[in-house]
Structures are given as structure tokens and as C-alpha cells.
């Protein structure tokens with residue numbers, strides 16, 4: 271109990287995340303049963319539930335000894351449901367966007383739809399690792415007849431062949447496509463050239479009506495963390511918009527002038543409040559295009575292994591995975607293991623059995639390109655499973 275109190279005292283000055291880690295590590299170290307947490311609604315609920323699940327797992331699943339009807343049990347009651355739900359999801363490796371979908375996205379979607387009425391063009395940025403899962407199902411309706419350019423960003427994160435394949439597929443269905451690596455600034459000039467060509471066309475029409483020229487107005491839209499702000503920063507040549515490697519960085523709509531010819535709207539990443547396709551949702555989670563509060567890290571890492579095994583590039587990914595995770599001497603046959611088993615073995619070997627930490631490492635390694643550069647999706651006519 272003294273240790274548990276120490277844990278709780280320490281946690282009061284820390285963030286929810288560090289509390290989650292601290293609680294599970296302390297529980298594992300001292301083999302404690304976790305203290306029933308108070309019912310929490312909203313943002314903190316899942317984290318606390320996960321903490322509880324992790325701590326309970328680490329402590330051998332012991333349950334509280336509080337008598338039925340006591341305050342501790344009443345306080346903990348709703349947590350049990352959330353907890354069960356979290357365990358269910360852990361098994362399924364599912365994504366529950368409802369746990370993360372931040373309020374600013376709903377607001378941004380509303381404001382964006384207003385702004386879209388007044389723009390000349392839409393630059394839709396997609397993550398080239400998953401070009402189908404990073405397009406909003408309603409984008410066609412939002413854009414209407416407006417010119418739309420699809421920017422396949424993160425081109426550095428896939429192979430040359432996959433890049434060419436996606437460009438040719440999207441062109442074959444009549445889209446205008448540009449490949450970019452917004453971090454290094456590659457391909458960005460092409461976006462500007464398209465905008466300038468549009469500017470000339472618009473201003474020629476205005477001149478014919480006796481109107482003064484004006485800059486082209488384009489909205490840069492897309493899912494969270496696909497690189498919208500980084501692209502604008504490259505176009506403007508300075509860090510005009512906040513950009514960081516996590517979803518949900520841009521929270522407000524903001525116009526940025528590029529030279530005298532182009533105005534770009536930087537918008538928060540917008541995605542549907544519910545993702546019905548769990549596989550697409552898992553891919554978004556793997557690529558870090560949705561917030562980590564919507565999934566359980568270890569379960570997502572397990573789902574990632576399953577997903578990678580289904581890729582046609584698996585024969586190239588597999589040795590890279592084994593090498594990166596230093597699993598060579600374990601002589602594991604990954605093909606015969608489930609994703610969960612893989613995470614467990616990796617956790618035992620490198621993280622003292624802490625599967626959440628192992629999951630974080632695995633996802634970060636994938637996101638950082640340390641197990642190779644490859645697409646998670648194939649164009650529809652090539653996708654087999």
C-alpha cells in the first residue's frame with residue numbers, strides 16, 4: 271500500500287500519459303493489484319482504462335478486494351465496462367476513433383465547408399503509403415466542380431515502383447496527381463506551377479471582364495498528419511504553419527500568401543467521425559494519421575505485423591523486420607506466429623515484458639522508415655486480400 275500511495279502521489283503532478291506508463295511499470299515491479307480508479311469520462315477514460323488493464327495484466331489480473339456496494343466499487347463500476355471494452359479491442363486490434371476524434375475536427379469541417387465555397391481550387395494531400403484510406407469519403411461533394419489536385423505526399427516513404435503505380439492508377443481515373451516529399455521539398459515546385467497556370471487562366475478571364483488580377487485561392491486539405499502544413503511551409507519558404515510528427519497539430523484554419531499569385535488555406539486534418547472499415551482504420555493508426563488515444567499500442571503493433579504479412583512486399587519486409595528488432599538469434603518463424611505472439615516475444619526480449627513499450631517501439635520504427643519504405647495499400651485492381 272505504501273508503494274501504491276507513492277505511485278499515486280507522484281502521478282498527481284504528471285500527465286495522463288506518464289501516469290499510464292508509471293502505473294503499469296510500478297505495478298509490474300511491485301506486483302501490485304491496481305487501485306480501482308475513479309470513473310472518468312471523456313479524454314482520460316480510455317487511458318485510465320488502459321492503465322488499469324495494463325496494471326491488472328502486469329499484476330497477474332488480481333481484482334480489488336473492496337466489498338460490494340462500497341464507494342471504491344461504485345467509483346470503479348463504469349471503469350469495468352471500459353476496461354472490458356479495451357480488452358476486447360486489444361484482442362481485435364481495433365480502432366475506436368470515438369475515443370480520439372477531437373472537437374476541433376468537427377469545428378474545422380464546418381468552417382472548411384464554408385471556406386471551400388470561395389476557393390478556386392482544392393489541393394488534396396494524401397499519404398502515399400495509404401492513398402485510399404487517406405481520402406475523405408465526402409471530398410467529391412465538398413469540391414463539386416472545382417479544380418482538384420491530388421498531392422501524394424511522403425513519396426520518400428515508398429519504393430519507386432509503388433510511386434509510379436499509384437500515379438498511373440490515379441491518372442487513369444482522370445485525377446491530376448503530384449508526388450511530393452514535403453519534408454525535403456521535392457516535387458513542391460510542381461504544385462506551385464499548377465497553381466500559377468491556374469492563376470493565369472483566372473486572371474485572363476477577369477481581364478476580359480475588365481477586373482483587376484487577384485491571387486488564386488486554394489485550400490490544402492486532407493487527413494491529419496499527412497503533411498499539409500509542411501507542404502505549405504515549403505511553398506512559402508519558411509515555417510509559416512506549425513508542423514510536427516503527430517496528428518492534430520493544426521487546429522485553426524489559416525490563409526497564407528505565397529508570393530503575389532497564390533493564397534493557400536492551411537486547415538486542420540479532417541476525417542470522418544466514424545471509420546467503418548476497421549482495416550483502413552488500422553492502417554491509419556499504423557501510419558500515425560490518427561491519434562494514439564483511439565487504439566491500444568500493443569494491439570496495434572500486433573495488427574501491424576498481421577498487415578505487413580499480407581503485403582506483396584512481405585518477403586522484403588520480413589528480413590528487415592527481423593534485423594531491425596534483432597530477433598535473428600531467436601530463430602522465430604514469423605509466418606507461423608500471430609501478431610500478438612510476435613509483440614510478446616519482442617517485449618520479452620527487449621522491453622522486460624512490457625508489451626505497450628514494445629508496441630510503441632515497433633510502431634515508431636515502422637513510422638520512421640526503419641523497416642523499409644513501402645505502401646500499405648495497392649491500387650484497387652491489384653489488391654488481393
Ligand SMILES: Nc1nc2c(ncn2[C@@H]2O[C@H](COP(=O)(O)OP(=O)(O)OP(=O)(O)O)[C@@H](O)[C@H]2O)c(=O)[nH]1
Pocket residue numbers: 423424425426427450451452453454492493494495496497498499500501512513514515516517518519520521537538539540
Ligand atoms: N518523411 C516525410 N515526412 C514528412 C513529409 N511531409 C511531412 N512530413 C512530416 O510529417 C509530420 C506531419 O506534417 P504536418 O505538415 O504537420 O502534417 P499536417 O497534415 O499538417 O497535420 P495536421 O495539422 O495534424 O493535420 C511532420 O513532422 C513533417 O516533417 C514527407 O513528405 N516525408
Ligand SMILES: [Mg+2]
Pocket residue numbers: 498499500512513519520537538539
Ligand atoms: Mg497541419
